[in-house]
Amino acid sequence: MKINVEVDCTPEEARRAVGLPDLTPLHDKYVSMMMETMQGGVPPEMLETMMRSWAPMGEAGMAMWRKLFEGGAKS
Structure with missing residues (x-):
């Protein structure tokens, strides 16, 4: 027997359903720091x-x- 379940949701909805934290602010901070470093002539x-x-x-x-x-x- 084979059962397929298809769930249509956004990554944010899936993250919340599984109980994972939203790391978007952390990711945004990391990317902005990398961009500042790159633009500073490293x-x-x-x-x-x-x-x-x-x-x-x-x-x-x-x-x-x-x-x-x-x-x-x-x-």
Whole structure:
């Protein structure tokens, strides 16, 4: 027997239904701090050191961050 249940809700509604906290204010603060840091003219060496400490997957994580920043710099 196979039963499929389809629920149509927003991410906010799903988060509340499961009882997870709303981290939107924290995320917004984090993004604004990163933008301020990037616009302040941070040396590349400092960024690499910072990203290495945040990258959970070692070199694969660093490659992901590098692509992210290269894409942001082009736009």
